[in-house]
Amino acid sequence: MSRRIGVFPGSFDPVHNGHLDLIERARRLFDVFYIAVLFNDQKQALFSVEERIDLLRDLVGDSDDCRVESFSGLLVDYAREKGATAVIRGLRSGADFDYELPMTLMNRRLAPGIDTIFLLPAPEWIYLSSRLTKEVGSLEGDLTGIAPPLVIEALHRKHGWN
Numbered sequence: 001m002s003r004r005i006g007v008f009p010g011s012f013d014p015v016h017n018g019h020l021d022l023i024e025r026a027r028r029l030f031d032v033f034y035i036a037v038l039f040n041d042q043k044q045a046l047f048s049v050e051e052r053i054d055l056l057r058d059l060v061g062d063s064d065d066c067r068v069e070s071f072s073g074l075l076v077d078y079a080r081e082k083g084a085t086a087v088i089r090g091l092r093s094g095a096d097f098d099y100e101l102p103m104t105l106m107n108r109r110l111a112p113g114i115d116t117i118f119l120l121p122a123p124e125w126i127y128l129s130s131r132l133t134k135e136v137g138s139l140e141g142d143l144t145g146i147a148p149p150l151v152i153e154a155l156h157r158k159h160g161w162n
């Protein structure tokens with residue numbers, strides 16, 4: 001039987017508990033699961049791609065069945081190169097759906113053999129986003145229970161607090 005290969009793409013700037021919840025759910029569905037961090041020099045990010053990858057690797061590991069990599073260019077090209085048949089995206093709300101729909105349909109047009117699978121995080125993470133995590137972190141707010149301690153420490157270091 002052929003191996004089920006999936007890709008979970010994103011900016012992960014930085015990874016938070018909602019992402020980790022989705023990663024746990026999604027990796028069970030695949031024999032090989034790629035967490036793919038977008039390298040995009042047009043997009044202003046707080047953490048470099050290397051920093052984001054290091055955080056993800058420290059948190060979820062980097063093994064033969066769950067790899068953390070960066071990608072640039074078209075997502076479907078990366079997914080094809082990996083032999084993936086599915087892309088995983090998280091859905092928290094109708095606004096997410098509106099954002100995802102055109103990308104999903106474009107990706108399907110570009111690569112009809114690759115489907116997008118949407119997963120819902122656990123309800124306690126539904127309001128989380130990297131943007132809010134960064135904002136609260138930059139204002140010295142308490143991120144306990146929102147992001148793992150490793151990420152909170154990385155945010156503190158970014159802002160020169162330790």
Ligand code: PNS
Nearest residue numbers: 009010011012038073074075103106107
């Ligand atoms: O975490 P994000 O920022 O919502 O992730 C967005 C991402 C990385 C999935 C999206 O920007 C993407 O796929 N970029 C790669 C470029 C691409 O394939 N563009 C065409 C999509 S229709």
